[in-house]
Amino acid sequence: MATQVLREAQPDTDAPKDTGGLDRSEGKTTGEVIALARKFVEDNYLGVDGFRGAHLVGSINHTEHSRPFPTYRDVDIAIVLDRVDYQEIEEVFHEGYVLECILSGAKRYASAEEILALPGMACNLEIDSVLVDPEGHLTQIQRRVSADFAKRLWVRKRVDAGLESARGALVAVQQAGSPIEAVHALGELIMHCSEILTVAHLNPPTHRRSLADLRPLMETEEELQLYEELLAAFGSSQITEPEARRFLDQCLEAFDRALEVKRRPVPFEWKLDPCIRDYLEKGTLEMIEEGNHRESLFWITLFFVISTAAIQQDGTAADKQAFGTRMVEFLDALGVGSEAAIAQRIQDCGGLIGRIQDYSDRFIATSPKLRD
CATH class of the missing domain: 3.30.460.10 (Beta Polymerase, domain 2)
Known part of the structure; x- marks a missing residue:
């Protein structure tokens, strides 16, 4: 590890x-x-x-x-x-x-x-x-x-690696023991799906801006449809800008409280450090102010989940109640707040991965951006 x-x-x-x-x-x-x-x-x-x-x-x-x-x-x-x-x-x-x-x-x-x-x-x-x-x-x-x-051989290998990772993340969503674990695995899945489309276009995949940087690459009707399906699969397609700003504020409050109470390890705990706070806040606002408020939910979710995990582990009873309630509301907004909703999202994501594979196969075979 x-x-x-x-x-x-x-x-x-x-x-x-x-x-x-x-x-x-x-x-x-x-x-x-x-x-x-x-x-x-x-x-x-x-x-x-x-x-x-x-x-x-x-x-x-x-x-x-x-x-x-x-x-x-x-x-x-x-x-x-x-x-x-x-x-x-x-x-x-x-x-x-x-x-x-x-x-x-x-x-x-x-x-x-x-x-x-x-x-x-x-x-x-x-x-x-x-x-x-x-x-x-x-x-x-x-x-x-x-x-x-830019050779098709290597683009194909990189896309195949992304597809394998996406399928592995889908299995993690299926095996998640709670909605918060499911949304964490879902974030991994969306990141890899975005990565597949990005590397097919010879662009560098990123983390924070994975969805925001993908959007300008999607030009055809099919590509734009895939992009909207990607946002819907994550659950942010219908999130408004005011909602994104509200969730960022709540995430920052959770982050600050997690810094105060954390005593024991949590996954991705290196993100819980005061020096990262500006990156969380300003890096998210950068996307929101560009018009990428739906895309900013990917970054918000990562920190919201990590921070809430630390609070649920080491916070006071009042902390656990207050921030736990906020996380439930957040998961509901993403459409993954229940077992039934998660089951439907798993089905949707399985179909999305298949469509991304079909698209990438045709793109790699025909795109003039690539060479033999």
Whole structure:
């Protein structure tokens, strides 16, 4: 199982003194943040036994270097180490930014072919994202991934991997012991369905903005229908903007209370940290103010579920009653508040996965974006 640690990075004595945490009025450009990430890796990992290199992960790879990088967003860095079996996560607050250090086992980078087949990894090495590469191995893999990224063979493998994950998540929904467990698994299912459609179009899948970034890719009548079915399968298709804002407020209250009462581990507990609060609030408002209020429910749900789990475990009786009632209302709004509703959603999602597979098969075979 992955481990998660939050720590404060050691100050860089040669750098200007940081003066404002996550709410600094003057943020860095994306290029400056990339330089910050590179220096952090060099200072903390270069020369460490078993360190094989590091590269950027996520949307920062596809952001113009001159654009400001908001301080509420985290910076994802894959750090390749021999000592790690699969993956561990460390959240580090450094010079006003949260660095999510994804400590990845070196075996995962054995070849370009292994990377090319994985939807969550190929997109991160399709462009030059390498930060530090003491042996040149990551650079060699990155060049090969970039050269073959758009080939139908590899797009097919990445889509198939996404379909397998979506089906696994559907089984988790079926086996859930409660509505809150069901909605958590449902979120995983929707994320993988969005990932399938995104990688078919050669775009990088994301987490927070998975649905918001998918929408512009859906242009044909069939694609738009699939997109609406995806929102309906999650339960957010009929959520209004005022409702989304209200649920965000309730989620923030649950998050703050969870920080106060949490004593024991809960799933995804590394998300429960004060330095993540801005990312939750401002990252959600960013989507709502773009008109993506329905899509923002994916991010809200993740934190609402994690926070409520911590409260139900360690909160007072009054906390459990108050926040439990809110979660029931939230689940009802998503249409998964009863066993009957969940059973119907499972049936709907099974059909949706089949339609996404049919669509992706035809798209991969005929799209001029892809090549043989």
